Amino acid sequence: METKAAQTQSVFQKWLDSLKERDSELQEELVSRLEQRVVTPETVRADESGLTLENVSPGIDLRAVALETIVREGRPALLIRENRIAQQDTQGDTVSKTILERLMSAAPQVEPAIPLVGRIDLENHPGSANYVGTGWLVDRNIIVTNRHVAELIARSDDGKYRFRAGRFGEDLRVSLDYRHEQGIDATAVARVLRVIWIEPDARQADIAFLELDRRGDGTRPEFIPLADEDARVNGNVAVIGYPARAPAHIIPNQAWMDNIYGGTYDVKRIAPGLMGANSRGWATHDCTTLGGNSGSVVLDMETGHAVGLHFAGTFMIENYAVPASTIRKYLKERPWHGRGQPVVDRPSGERPGRPAPAPAGQLSSHQILTPNQRIPTSGVETGVDRGAVSITVPLTITISLGANHSTSAINGTSSTAMSDVRAPSPAPSDIDEASGQLFRERRVEGVYSVWPGYEIKQGKLTDAECLVVSASPDRLETVRDTMPRAYGRFPVEVRPASIDEQMGAVGVAEAPVTSVMYNDDDRSGKGFSFDWIDEEMNVLLHVGPERSWVVLSEFLKGARRELVSSMYEFHAAHIAEAIEQELEEGAALTLVLAKQSHDPQSGIIEAGDFDRSETFENWDDRFRNRFDRIFVPLGSQGLVANSYHIKVTVRDGSVVWLSSGNWKRSSQPLIPRANLDDPRVTSAAGNREWHVVIENDTLADRFRNHIKADFERSLELGGAPEAAPDEILIDVPATLPEAVEFESRPARVLAPREISRRVRVKPLLTPDRKGAVYSNAVLRLIRSATRQLLFQNQYIKMNGADSGFLKQLVDALAEKSQELDDFRIILRSGGQEMAYDLSQLKRRGVDVNQQVRILPNTHTKGIIVDGKRVLLGSHNWSSSGVTLNRDASLIFDDEEVTQYYLEAFELDWDRAREPRFEEAVFESIKPATGDAPPEGFVRMRLSDYLEG
Numbered sequence: 001m002e003t004k005a006a007q008t009q010s011v012f013q014k015w016l017d018s019l020k021e022r023d024s025e026l027q028e029e030l031v032s033r034l035e036q037r038v039v040t041p042e043t044v045r046a047d048e049s050g051l052t053l054e055n056v057s058p059g060i061d062l063r064a065v066a067l068e069t070i071v072r073e074g075r076p077a078l079l080i081r082e083n084r085i086a087q088q089d090t091q092g093d094t095v096s097k098t099i100l101e102r103l104m105s106a107a108p109q110v111e112p113a114i115p116l117v118g119r120i121d122l123e124n125h126p127g128s129a130n131y132v133g134t135g136w137l138v139d140r141n142i143i144v145t146n147r148h149v150a151e152l153i154a155r156s157d158d159g160k161y162r163f164r165a166g167r168f169g170e171d172l173r174v175s176l177d178y179r180h181e182q183g184i185d186a187t188a189v190a191r192v193l194r195v196i197w198i199e200p201d202a203r204q205a206d207i208a209f210l211e212l213d214r215r216g217d218g219t220r221p222e223f224i225p226l227a228d229e230d231a232r233v234n235g236n237v238a239v240i241g242y243p244a245r246a247p248a249h250i251i252p253n254q255a256w257m258d259n260i261y262g263g264t265y266d267v268k269r270i271a272p273g274l275m276g277a278n279s280r281g282w283a284t285h286d287c288t289t290l291g292g293n294s295g296s297v298v299l300d301m302e303t304g305h306a307v308g309l310h311f312a313g314t315f316m317i318e319n320y321a322v323p324a325s326t327i328r329k330y331l332k333e334r335p336w337h338g339r340g341q342p343v344v345d346r347p348s349g350e351r352p353g354r355p356a357p358a359p360a361g362q363l364s365s366h367q368i369l370t371p372n373q374r375i376p377t378s379g380v381e382t383g384v385d386r387g388a389v390s391i392t393v394p395l396t397i398t399i400s401l402g403a404n405h406s407t408s409a410i411n412g413t414s415s416t417a418m419s420d421v422r423a424p425s426p427a428p429s430d431i432d433e434a435s436g437q438l439f440r441e442r443r444v445e446g447v448y449s450v451w452p453g454y455e456i457k458q459g460k461l462t463d464a465e466c467l468v469v470s471a472s473p474d475r476l477e478t479v480r481d482t483m484p485r486a487y488g489r490f491p492v493e494v495r496p497a498s499i500d501e502q503m504g505a506v507g508v509a510e511a512p513v514t515s516v517m518y519n520d521d522d523r524s525g526k527g528f529s530f531d532w533i534d535e536e537m538n539v540l541l542h543v544g545p546e547r548s549w550v551v552l553s554e555f556l557k558g559a560r561r562e563l564v565s566s567m568y569e570f571h572a573a574h575i576a577e578a579i580e581q582e583l584e585e586g587a588a589l590t591l592v593l594a595k596q597s598h599d600p601q602s603g604i605i606e607a608g609d610f611d612r613s614e615t616f617e618n619w620d621d622r623f624r625n626r627f628d629r630i631f632v633p634l635g636s637q638g639l640v641a642n643s644y645h646i647k648v649t650v651r652d653g654s655v656v657w658l659s660s661g662n663w664k665r666s667s668q669p670l671i672p673r674a675n676l677d678d679p680r681v682t683s684a685a686g687n688r689e690w691h692v693v694i695e696n697d698t699l700a701d702r703f704r705n706h707i708k709a710d711f712e713r714s715l716e717l718g719g720a721p722e723a724a725p726d727e728i729l730i731d732v733p734a735t736l737p738e739a740v741e742f743e744s745r746p747a748r749v750l751a752p753r754e755i756s757r758r759v760r761v762k763p764l765l766t767p768d769r770k771g772a773v774y775s776n777a778v779l780r781l782i783r784s785a786t787r788q789l790l791f792q793n794q795y796i797k798m799n800g801a802d803s804g805f806l807k808q809l810v811d812a813l814a815e816k817s818q819e820l821d822d823f824r825i826i827l828r829s830g831g832q833e834m835a836y837d838l839s840q841l842k843r844r845g846v847d848v849n850q851q852v853r854i855l856p857n858t859h860t861k862g863i864i865v866d867g868k869r870v871l872l873g874s875h876n877w878s879s880s881g882v883t884l885n886r887d888a889s890l891i892f893d894d895e896e897v898t899q900y901y902l903e904a905f906e907l908d909w910d911r912a913r914e915p916r917f918e919e920a921v922f923e924s925i926k927p928a929t930g931d932a933p934p935e936g937f938v939r940m941r942l943s944d945y946l947e948g
Contacts, residue, residue, distance in 0.1 A: 080270055116178070122153065134242050206312070224304075518640065533763075562588040563582065566592045658693075730939070761893070781863060797876070798810070810841070875887040
């Protein structure tokens with residue numbers, strides 16, 4: 001398995017090689033620069049670390065370091081000042097001479113468009129966003145931007161678009177500022193009057209139009225003209241927009257990104273590049289973009305005309321744009337005038353998830369007829385489906401051609417579904433029965449399941465029930481062609497299968513485990529108790545990413561005798577270095593680890609991580625009887641079911657560090673001390689985590705005893721220092737929509753808080769008593785809520801919530817959602833899993849559109865009740881997570897402790913977004929096959945994908 005770093009290097013090299021045919025002049029210059037830097041090592045530097053041949057660590061690939069700088073220089077993102085391309089910051093080796101000369105020679109054509117591109121700014125946004133993307137004038141007072149940008153500010157209401165509610169009930173104010181230039185105070189602001197149109201189908205085009213309150217002064221062009229033809233492959237283009245800092249979960253190498261943008265974001269830039277071949281049906285280019293570039297114009301450098309609307313990309317490699325021909329089609333058809341959706345031309349091939357255009361004179365299967373449009377006599381849309389003929393006029397009337405059928409359908413309110421051999425099924429009495437019948441009758445290749453859900457309109461769950469057919473992403477259109485539009489009285493929607501279903505379909509999903517060899521009977525007495533502790537203690541409350549490593553590093557430095565640690569993922573080199581320092585000073589270390597702490601199977605260590613096998617062997621030799629480690633065996637014959645997911649360390653038998661966060665860079669990021677109070681920097685650095693450090697002998701003794709018992713029991717069950725079980729690998733799309741992630745930045749940083757007094761706290765562990773210790777305590781906590789219940793977790797896995805403790809917990813949560821004045825949930829999960837999970841929560845009574853928000857970087861697992869009691873720890877809500885996996889949590893019955901984490905929750909709620917449900921524009925996740933992932937994908941462990 002290649003690491004992300006190795007994959008990135010490979011892609012960069014491929015990009016550089018491709019220039020030989022695409023842009024030989026640039027390739028010759030860049031190759032010359034690369035060879036000079038590798039041959040003359042003193043010039044090779046990784047800007048983020050100052051590496052040279054003299055001080056570089058063993059194993060660092062200097063060519064890879066040089067290659068990164070070469071790619072940056074060949075695809076820069078230059079500042080714009082006073083509506084002109086800024087040259088003062090583009091001298092020397094920072095930008096390719098070829099690129100700079102090319103861009104400046106095109107300035108007369110390109111610069112007139114610069115004042116017509118603006119940043120879409122917000123005031124009073126409930127998520128504290130100050131802007132959401134880029135837009136540009138495509139007509140006299142019409143701004144074009146992306147669908148996924150416009151949906152952040154507006155919603156559909158009876159066919160019209162209204163701005164979303166602002167903070168504290170105030171109006172949301174939206175404007176376009178053509179300036180926002182680095183170091184320039186000047187503004188040029190025009191008010192956005194309304195959203196004219198948002199393309200309702202994500203598979204058609206990522207496009208939207210806004211009306212601007214604009215008065216032309218006659219001194220400059222009123223809009224950017226569209227190119228007469230779509231851009232040619234390898235044509236020189238430039239993207240103008242407002243790149244925003246991307247968080248670490250999208251671009252892990254934050255230092256590299258800072259080098260490209262000089263640490264300066266949210267201001268106007270121009271990025272030159274080349275057009276590529278059509279990919280997945282869209283125009284492509286290789287200009288450098290980030291979130292915030294969504295809605296940017298792609299300009300032909302020869303003419304200054306717009307050849308595309310940028311909407312998504314793979315960082316610095318391949319980016320996607322709606323071609324000019326499609327934009328022109330929308331402007332011609334103007335669907336906002338009520339004449340139906342435009343028929344979108346495809347630049348080459350077909351769009352993802354859509355059929356190819358019908359021949360001239362025929363209707364496309366997705367074309368909507370206008371009132372004045374006549375049905376072409378030679379091209380009525382017909383389709384034969386298992387002995388039935390469908391005629392679109394635009395009513396759908398299905399005529400049976402055979403004897404066996406179930407029900408009939410007219411106008412989509414009911415359905416005819418022909419069966420090959422089965423007798424007619426009785427009409428289903430409810431949606432549960434209907435889902436079972438439809439699955440049995442139409443279980444064709446690619447159909448994984450049918451489940452009761454809700455229709456999705458404008459990216460939101462509606463109240464209208466529907467049958468969801470879960471299908472292989474590769475066979476969506478085939479399955480759609482074979483499924484009825486409705487079954488009984490329920491509409492039918494075909495959606496991409498979840499990752500769980502995809503993995504299960506190919507036999508690589510983890511098998512369910514119903515029992516383990518955990519030794520409850522051996523863990524008795526006060527030393528293993530889960531009773532409440534009500535004693536004097538010192539408590540340090542803190543959250544990540546801003547204070548994760550600051551506090552953990554001080555905790556580790558305090559070790560005098562021993563560290564006893566249980567950890568899911570131990571990857572980060574800076575943590576290993578800190579622990580090694582304590583070992584050198586005489587402390588002992590016991591590590592009980594999950595398989596996820598093994599080295600990657602490829603043997604390639606990510607930058608910033610450490611070689612576990614080599615390091616642990618070195619510690620064995622150097623520290624001998626002061627270092628012990630074991631990897632926990634899993635499964636029905638192991639200590640736990642699927643995951644040793646705990647994050648607890650005990651220092652000197654008296655102090656406990658307990659967290660939701662692993663010992664990896666995303667949970668323990670290195671943040672410069674000068675930036676620790678800057679939420680723009682800290683929020684992008686890693687995951688939101690809740691941590692606590694507690695100095696109390698009783699609590700420390702209990703956790704130490706359990707971790708030591710885990711070590712001994714794992715040894716008895718066959719655990720070993722270097723056992724390396726095979727990992728499930730998946731290929732994940734590298735391309736994501738580049739909207740500004742406004743939810744990633746809290747209003748302020750939350751400083752740690754110290755408490756020294758009597759505190760009441762209860763420790764919880766799974767799989768103790770098969771989950772009863774945790775689940776019963778949390779059920780009591782939830783049921784005790786009288787006015788407020790706040791829940792924050794990575795996910796609530798509803799697959800498995802039909803029985804056992806998970807069902808009890810989810811049902812209790814759903815009951816409180818209908819009883820309490822203040823009930824809110826923050827989750828991280830997205831994609832098809834989220835659509836299923838939230839649909840099932842909605843069926844249980846949770847108002848998911850009002851009571852649930854999504855925060856992409858949250859890794860917290862907490863519950864707050866009535867502002868007086870709080871749970872924090874590592875427990876995910878899944879059937880194994882609350883029962884047979886190893887996790888640790890604490891419940892504090894203490895108002896001051898609770899108020900601290902309540903403050904963190906409110907900061908997150910304000911910046912989180914409403915749930916959005918979109919079918920992926922690009923390929924879905926695939927099980928890994930072959931030696932390398934397909935183009936446009938990255939390979940990773942399934943456990944890493946699920947954990948984040």
